[in-house]
Amino acid sequence: MSNNITQSDLDCVIQFLGTNPILTQSSNVKAFEEEWSGWLGVKYSVMVNSGSSANQATMGLLRELRGSGEVITPTLTWVSDVASVIQNGFTPVFVDIDQRTLGMDTAQVIAKLNERTKAVFITHILGYNALDQKLIDECKKCKIPIIEDVCESHGATFAGKKLGAHGWISNFSFYYAHHLSTIEGGMICTDDAEVYEAARLFRAHGMVRESSSPELKERYRKEYPDLNPDFIFAYPAYNFRSTEINAVMGRSQLKRLDANNDKRRKNLTVFLKNLNSEKFYTEFAQEGSSNYALTLVLRHPDEALRDRIETELRSRKIEFRRGTSGGGNQTRQPYIRKRYPEIDPRSFSRVDHVHFFGWYIGNYPDLEEGHVLQLCALLNSIAANQAHPRFGLSF
Ligand SMILES: Cc1ncc(COP(=O)(O)O)c(C=O)c1O
Numbered sequence: 001m002s003n004n005i006t007q008s009d010l011d012c013v014i015q016f017l018g019t020n021p022i023l024t025q026s027s028n029v030k031a032f033e034e035e036w037s038g039w040l041g042v043k044y045s046v047m048v049n050s051g052s053s054a055n056q057a058t059m060g061l062l063r064e065l066r067g068s069g070e071v072i073t074p075t076l077t078w079v080s081d082v083a084s085v086i087q088n089g090f091t092p093v094f095v096d097i098d099q100r101t102l103g104m105d106t107a108q109v110i111a112k113l114n115e116r117t118k119a120v121f122i123t124h125i126l127g128y129n130a131l132d133q134k135l136i137d138e139c140k141k142c143k144i145p146i147i148e149d150v151c152e153s154h155g156a157t158f159a160g161k162k163l164g165a166h167g168w169i170s171n172f173s174f175y176y177a178h179h180l181s182t183i184e185g186g187m188i189c190t191d192d193a194e195v196y197e198a199a200r201l202f203r204a205h206g207m208v209r210e211s212s213s214p215e216l217k218e219r220y221r222k223e224y225p226d227l228n229p230d231f232i233f234a235y236p237a238y239n240f241r242s243t244e245i246n247a248v249m250g251r252s253q254l255k256r257l258d259a260n261n262d263k264r265r266k267n268l269t270v271f272l273k274n275l276n277s278e279k280f281y282t283e284f285a286q287e288g289s290s291n292y293a294l295t296l297v298l299r300h301p302d303e304a305l306r307d308r309i310e311t312e313l314r315s316r317k318i319e320f321r322r323g324t325s326g327g328g329n330q331t332r333q334p335y336i337r338k339r340y341p342e343i344d345p346r347s348f349s350r351v352d353h354v355h356f357f358g359w360y361i362g363n364y365p366d367l368e369e370g371h372v373l374q375l376c377a378l379l380n381s382i383a384a385n386q387a388h389p390r391f392g393l394s395f
Helices: 007-017 027-040 051-066 079-087 106-112 133-142 193-203 214-223 244-254 257-274 303-315 349-357 369-383
Strands: 044-048 070-074 091-095 117-123 146-149 169-173 186-190 293-297 320-322 358-362
Touching (some): 007 244, 027 044, 027 186, 044 051, 044 193, 044 244, 051 079, 051 117, 051 146, 051 169, 051 186, 051 193, 070 079, 106 133, 117 133, 133 146, 186 193, 293 349, 293 369, 303 349, 303 369
Parallel strands (some): 070 117, 117 146
Antiparallel strands (some): 044 186, 169 186, 293 358, 320 358
């Protein structure tokens, strides 16, 4: 991966600091939220200090607004998606992946919907869209909200509309090397005014004074006349506020997000087109995708080839992550095994294949096409068990 924070972003921060500004959440956070909502195509956004905080607040407000129950949860995702489900008292109901999108398999999700289901919490993996119309229609029919984790997929689309603008709520991360980086940061987005107010409260200790709604404040004031109106805590919540510095950086980066995403997309297309498709899986659903990192998955289980690839990549200092997003099959992780010993990780065979025979490799706007082609040549030669091309990859 490479640092996506440029000198111009740093200059914006330096200029901002020179004005003796308020440093904690203030006008830049508000401005970034409005600009982000405009870019995404939603009514409301609430900036928080990480994507994990966005996950945690979202599951917290789901519990407060809709009560406890089951949440359909991916087996391939980041740990905070599953952790937030568990920590808020929901039962995670795991499903396997669709190998073309690495997102949840729609048929399996639909088969698991029932009267206890409170939400379908999908993750769009590494820039691939995990939504389809059947899933949207079925959830609508059952009145079950879809919550989108778009932390790895800024700018990807489904049916011409950005991911994160389809579901009831969506979460973004602005961590290092993501499509847009604010150093650390995240966003909760929605068209629902009730969710927006709840998210504002969840970000700041559950305090009612953080609401933007005079009616909501008045309602609490009347209902709790024994409390100081400045300190009414509606929810057992958190301090997930962002600083202004992160928001200044986000505003600077947003200006080049679309151009950066075009370069990321192009790199993925070159990568998948030039890999040996007999050895590597190349039929990923690229339509509408906005690549975060290059997806490399062996077509067939082959431990010897896997080990050769890792040895070669390591020796050439090419960064990779086995298991792709979040280290692979989450049901193999100790935090799940200890809690749910009855879940057999092997019953999710597609995610298990990615767990053992899949990786992601860094992609970033400055990555040149020539380097992507060299990488493909190297991987193809390793797969063919030939002498490897002698070149130095300077990623
Ligand atoms: C799918 C997904 N969800 C949530 C997160 C958490 O975001 P953060 O690192 O900002 O806490 C990540 C992090 O990369 C992620 O990939």
